[in-house]
Amino acid sequence: MTSPAASSSHRAVFLDVDGTYAHHGVVPDAHVEAVRAARRAGHVVLLCTGRPLSLLPDRITAAGFDGYVAGAGAYAVLGDEVLLDTRFPADLAARTIAALDAAGALFLLEGPYATHARPATLAAMADHLPARGDAAAGRQDITASITAVEDVGAVAFGKVTTFHADAPLAEVAAAIGPEVAVIPSSIPDLGPGAGELFLSHVHKAVGIAVVAERLGLAREDVVAFGDGLNDLEMLAYAGVGVAIEGADDAVLAVADRVARGPWEAGLADAFVELGLA
Numbered sequence: 001m002t003s004p005a006a007s008s009s010h011r012a013v014f015l016d017v018d019g020t021y022a023h024h025g026v027v028p029d030a031h032v033e034a035v036r037a038a039r040r041a042g043h044v045v046l047l048c049t050g051r052p053l054s055l056l057p058d059r060i061t062a063a064g065f066d067g068y069v070a071g072a073g074a075y076a077v078l079g080d081e082v083l084l085d086t087r088f089p090a091d092l093a094a095r096t097i098a099a100l101d102a103a104g105a106l107f108l109l110e111g112p113y114a115t116h117a118r119p120a121t122l123a124a125m126a127d128h129l130p131a132r133g134d135a136a137a138g139r140q141d142i143t144a145s146i147t148a149v150e151d152v153g154a155v156a157f158g159k160v161t162t163f164h165a166d167a168p169l170a171e172v173a174a175a176i177g178p179e180v181a182v183i184p185s186s187i188p189d190l191g192p193g194a195g196e197l198f199l200s201h202v203h204k205a206v207g208i209a210v211v212a213e214r215l216g217l218a219r220e221d222v223v224a225f226g227d228g229l230n231d232l233e234m235l236a237y238a239g240v241g242v243a244i245e246g247a248d249d250a251v252l253a254v255a256d257r258v259a260r261g262p263w264e265a266g267l268a269d270a271f272v273e274l275g276l277a
Helices: 027-042 090-102 118-126 134-144 169-176 203-215 229-237 249-254 264-271
Strands: 010-013 044-048 069-070 077-078 081-083 106-110 115-117 146-148 159-164 180-184 195-199 221-226 240-243 256-258
Touching: 010 203, 027 195, 027 264, 069 180, 077 229, 081 203, 090 159, 090 169, 106 118, 115 118, 115 221, 118 146, 118 159, 118 169, 134 249, 159 180, 169 180, 180 229, 203 221, 203 229, 221 256, 229 249, 240 249
Parallel strands: 010 044, 010 221, 044 069, 115 146, 221 240, 240 256
Antiparallel strands: 069 077, 077 081, 106 115, 106 159, 159 195, 180 195
């Protein structure tokens, strides 16, 4: 990738992945063409996801993107230029792992280039992640991209995903301290111990702002699409924030517009309506 040139008539578009650009890991053909058409028109299009780059398979990225905001804002890359790479400080990382272990948690440690888990966690994932329909493909995407390591204390990470814990994840976060925050898992039926744990000062809008500054674009030139609770800040930050039908009420409340979901290829129509393609 090469960094695109900014233009006052062009906009930067940020797309959440799960539930927005893709449905259960499957990207509609119309979404692929919408991204390519927007880029041909001179707009900059990035995926803006809670996933790390290490958990973005080729079938998600195949349309071609100008960059990525990953790890829910912990990492940002534009073209070949890394703009942001935020990790847990060593002492906080150690406290986080200790608290997760005390809660009997099964967890992934996510960095931009690799995701690590203990072998026992990988063996137990099949009991906690859904295996039906397209979700099975999504689970295979994840498990095939995880590096097994017993000594997780040596791993540098920017975010944690849990699939199970004996205590609610919010209680685990409270035991760690105010430096961390949580959101519940978007995967149904995993229970209160499942979710994402991240640095409390990091969110998607942090990564978007760094990209916009690098491009010389104002907030008004930013368009963002999302459906999850980790999309709240980015939709509020964007000049045009677009929520997906059926999103949480809090997400709908901060959005300027609503688009149909990926199961109906809703981004294709939204791109046309917004003059992006």
